[in-house]
Amino acid sequence: MSVNDQVLNYPIPSALPLDPPAEWAELRGGCPVAHVKLPSGDPARLITRYEDVKQVLADPRFTRALSAPDAARLTADGGGVFNSELAQIIPDSGEEHLRWRRLVGKWFTAKRMTTMRPAMAQIAEDLIDEMVKGGAPGDLRAALGFPLPVYVICDMLGVPAEDREKFSYWSDTLLNLTRYGKEEIEAAQAAFFEYMSGHIAAKRAEPGEDLLSELIAAGGPEDGGLTDLQIIVTGMALLVAGHETTANMIGKMVSMLLADRARWEQLLAEPALIRTTVEETLRLDANSGFGLPRYLPVEAEIGGETLAKGTTVICSMAAANRDESAFDDASAMDLTRSPNAHLAFGSGAHSCLGQSLARTELSVVLEVLLRKLPTLELAVPAAELERVEGLAVGGLRTVPVRW
Amino acid sequence: MKVIVDEDKCCGAGQCVLLAPEVFDQREDDGIVMLLNAEPGPDQYDLVRESAAVCPGAAIEVSEEA
Ligand code: HEM
Ligand code: SF4
Numbered sequence: 001m002s003v004n005d006q007v008l009n010y011p012i013p014s015a016l017p018l019d020p021p022a023e024w025a026e027l028r029g030g031c032p033v034a035h036v037k038l039p040s041g042d043p044a045r046l047i048t049r050y051e052d053v054k055q056v057l058a059d060p061r062f063t064r065a066l067s068a069p070d071a072a073r074l075t076a077d078g079g080g081v082f083n084s085e086l087a088q089i090i091p092d093s094g095e096e097h098l099r100w101r102r103l104v105g106k107w108f109t110a111k112r113m114t115t116m117r118p119a120m121a122q123i124a125e126d127l128i129d130e131m132v133k134g135g136a137p138g139d140l141r142a143a144l145g146f147p148l149p150v151y152v153i154c155d156m157l158g159v160p161a162e163d164r165e166k167f168s169y170w171s172d173t174l175l176n177l178t179r180y181g182k183e184e185i186e187a188a189q190a191a192f193f194e195y196m197s198g199h200i201a202a203k204r205a206e207p208g209e210d211l212l213s214e215l216i217a218a219g220g221p222e223d224g225g226l227t228d229l230q231i232i233v234t235g236m237a238l239l240v241a242g243h244e245t246t247a248n249m250i251g252k253m254v255s256m257l258l259a260d261r262a263r264w265e266q267l268l269a270e271p272a273l274i275r276t277t278v279e280e281t282l283r284l285d286a287n288s289g290f291g292l293p294r295y296l297p298v299e300a301e302i303g304g305e306t307l308a309k310g311t312t313v314i315c316s317m318a319a320a321n322r323d324e325s326a327f328d329d330a331s332a333m334d335l336t337r338s339p340n341a342h343l344a345f346g347s348g349a350h351s352c353l354g355q356s357l358a359r360t361e362l363s364v365v366l367e368v369l370l371r372k373l374p375t376l377e378l379a380v381p382a383a384e385l386e387r388v389e390g391l392a393v394g395g396l397r398t399v400p401v402r403w
Numbered sequence: 404m405k406v407i408v409d410e411d412k413c414c415g416a417g418q419c420v421l422l423a424p425e426v427f428d429q430r431e432d433d434g435i436v437m438l439l440n441a442e443p444g445p446d447q448y449d450l451v452r453e454s455a456a457v458c459p460g461a462a463i464e465v466s467e468e469a
Contacts, residue, residue, distance in 0.1 A: 105434035110417030339456035351459035356417040
């Protein structure tokens with residue numbers, strides 16, 4: 001039996017931590033709109049070709065909220081970030097979404113990121129010094145990958161980095177699709193909500209120079225600003241989005257580069273390749289997570305097939321990023337690849353708002369690591385790295401390194 | 404080379420500014436693209452073409468005739 005005539009369980013497991021499952025290529029080739037069964041048992045359609053994924057993500061008719069009664073549930077008890085009520089407070093589409101995006105987006109411009117660069121490099125230096133002090137082997141994920149993005153986003157939001165253990169737990173419960181039960185997730189969300197409400201109230205009383213203080217200062221909806229509830233949820237969303245995704249990507253990026261040390265050598269010889277290297281690791285990240293679900297409130301044609309109104313589709317950006325019809329020699333890692341229009345940050349109106357921040361963090365980490373620890377290597381064979389299971393955002397449990 | 408940007412399609416992701424800061428900028432108040440130079444010199448061609456290729460909003464159009 002081939003992938004064409006069976007219902008695959010989704011997510012599709014992979015034999016090796018850094019490599020894609022063999023099914024992706026087969027699906028792209030022969031079954032670009034596959035039938036899959038989600039962890040909840042609900043059916044959905046899986047999209048794996050570059051053109052199709054790009055088209056679906058950018059189509060304003062489709063929603064990311066899976067709140068319609070006939071939308072698929074991702075997990076059995078309906079938990080997880082995509083089904084959450086909170087996710088619906090930030091406007092999902094149209095003018096309102098655009099307005100939200102522009103209010104928040106001005107904090108994430110490329111220029112602003114460039115001015116934050118020296119501060120990020122300093123944080124990276126300090127964290128690496130700390131890791132080296134602890135002696136080899138170190139865990140690059142715990143020592144550098146996780147703390148750096150948290151420090152940066154906490155600083156932007158004006159929330160204390162000391163509370164990062166709490167944020168980690170809260171965002172893990174929001175992003176983990178399988179590990180926690182409904183009650184635990186709800187309790188965590190309530191605690192997180194309460195924390196952020198308190199924080200916003202304090203900022204209102206005593207404004208700072210941070211993003212949340214400025215969102216408050218912009219006034220309510222009647223002045224073109226956001227409601228209190230929207231500000232609270234925006235704070236929560238940015239903390240979660242700015243944390244887990246980049247943190248995991250730092251560990252995966254470094255692992256992918258060290259898995260074949262010729263890549264590291266190439267970068268040491270030519271640090272100017274850092275920018276294109278960051279893009280190439282984002283493109284080839286085979287463990288990027290669940291993919292993005294979209295609900296079709298209307299009948300639509302995707303990949304040559306007509307899908308009924310009420311269908312839930314899952315876009316696999318990671319599969320699309322290896323599509324031979326969009327990238328030459330798509331499965332090869334080419335540190336000089338350019339242009340590299342990968343879909344790791346999505347596409348269209350919802351494409352990642354924090355992508356300049358993420359890119360800047362990734363390139364700063366790489367630059368400082370190459371400079372300070374040129375002898376860096378994996379302390380275990382790449383095949384023995386272990387994936388974190390069940391997260392909407394993929395990652396590695398630990399990234400053991402020597403130098 | 405002539406460059407045109409469509410502000411309505413721009414999602415403010417800043418890719419173009421990271422790549423070609425001499426040609427593109429983002430407005431301070433909402434992060435939307437601003438064209439600094441609609442007819443950039445040849446040293447910018449590659450960067451501008453790359454910006455157009457990777458712009459997540461497909462908001463950058465390049466016409467190549469002189
Ligand atoms: C490597 C790191 C990251 C990856 C791979 C990533 C990926 C993504 C993707 C694929 C989307 C599209 C969601 C959709 O279409 O439904 C998205 C949206 C978003 N991301 Fe990121 N992201 C990263 C880092 C960040 C950071 C650092 C922030 C900033 C705090 C951030 C904030 C956001 C926000 C606010 C959205 C929603 C935008 C909207 O709906 O208009 N992300 N991200
Ligand atoms: S890359 Fe495209 S979407 Fe992003 S700021 Fe530039 S024009 Fe706008």
